[in-house]
Amino acid sequence: MLQIxxxxxxxxxxxxxxxxxxHQALEACAYPHDTDETSFHAGCFFEDQLIGIGSIFREAQDGTTNRNIWRIRGMAVAPEQQGKGIGGRILTALIAYVTAQGQPGEIWCNGRITAKGFYERYGFQQLGEVFELPGIGPHVVMHRPIEV
Known part of the structure; x- marks a missing residue:
């Protein structure tokens, strides 16, 4: 049974x-706002094994953290578990966390171009053009309002 x-x-x-x-060291996988008080990290477990993750923290696209704008980062599902709805369950948990804060605002992320359709299924829309993250690949900004 899956548990988030x-x-x-x-x-x-x-x-x-x-x-x-x-291709990066483990230490390079730490993000600047990972340990902020308002940050939330969701893990999906199957039989006590962590098979999927997602993080969300307060950060606007300009890097400021003083508004109700939340950034999703680090959405990942173990390759052998992909295609089973795990990413959707994690994303739903991240959205629910922000919605529970009870304030209007926005959620956004830099999503891999291959994940664009995934985010669209959860109400996200593309903002701007495709861009390249060096060493990682083509991405697009996806965003959606926080509905309270």
């Missing part, structure tokens, strides 16, 4: 590295 629960930032690093940044 809150995990620490550090618990996300091995899966972030394995799925998203295999």
């Amino acid at each position: 629960r809150s995990i620490s930032a550090e618990e996300t690093y091995p899966l972030r590295q394995r799925v998203l940044r295999p």
